[in-house]
Amino acid sequence: MQVTAPVGEQEGAARAPARAVSPPRWAGVVAWGSLAVTVLATAAAAVLDAVTPASARAAADLSVGWVECLPGVALGIPGTLLLRRVPRNAVSWVLAGVGTLWALEGLAQSWLTFALQGDPPLPGASFALWFVARFGAVLLSGLPLLLLLYPEGRLPTGRWRPLSLAALAALALHPLLLSVAPSAVALARDDERLPEVYAGLDLDPVSLPLPASVAQPLLQAALPLAVLGVLVPAAGVAARLRRARGEDRRRMR
Structure with missing residues (x-):
């Protein structure tokens, strides 16, 4: 697998005489x-x-x-x-x-x-x-984001661009809701209470005053959307690899 410079920079390098460019x-x-x-x-x-x-x-x-x-x-x-x-x-x-x-x-x-x-x-x-x-859930978006950007560092073009933007929105929704939902909803784990050692902590440092009847359905809907947000980048990479030829295919591997 090889990460490359953006396409525009590659084309410019092809037209200009070869020279070392320091970052x-x-x-x-x-x-x-x-x-x-x-x-x-x-x-x-x-x-x-x-x-x-x-x-x-x-x-x-x-x-x-x-x-x-x-x-x-x-x-x-x-x-x-x-x-x-x-x-x-x-x-x-x-x-x-x-x-x-x-x-x-x-x-x-x-x-x-x-x-x-x-x-x-x-x-x-x-x-x-x-x-x-709560905020740590954003880490799960790292791999799908890499798949969307690889290898040129830009989102796919053409029909994959709106799908990619929708995938990004779906990936961001779950960690965002988890970060600001009331703790009674965000930290609930199969109806189990948090260990008693957490009793002295502020469980809602940045929570919004959302009623459970609103926050719970939003979180439940955001999780399957996040799964779709993972599948779209994976499908996009597979499609690009299938269409790639020659040097482009070698770089993607």
Whole structure:
């Protein structure tokens, strides 16, 4: 699989004499900065996990945070390399951004478990719970977004463009609703209550005052739409691969 520069840049390069073009300096700063945040978040999560007893994780029903950071590192490394090489390709930004967010989600999980041991819980615990249990759902949109943008870093053209825009909207709807729905709806899990250790937290830091009769149907409708939002990018990649010939086909592999 090969990520390329946008089509317009490729055509311009074909007309102009071959010459080395150095990426802008800011691209390297952003690239290494995002990777540094990802690695530091993973290290901080590991330290917090090391000083947090397993009983605290069991009481909070949470896993080890630094393990949750590892997918972020796996995405952040290629994202950093691509940002330095082709900073104008959106695939680079998605890889680096999702990698950083994933590592921060793991760090938030480690901090939440650690902070809940205090009485009252330490500052930031409420935000960490919101980030892990609600905003973290946005990470599931990373792969479909990569499929939509790969390899030129732009949405497909032609008849696939409106389908791609609809898929993006469907992917964004579920994490958006989950982030702002009342906790009684957003955090409900098969009619089970949250563990008692969360009793001292603000469960609605950014929730909208939506009645359950409105929020629940919206969330139920958003989940199957999100599934469709995953299927459209996968179908689009399959269609592009089937039509591709020669060099285009080789790049997509």
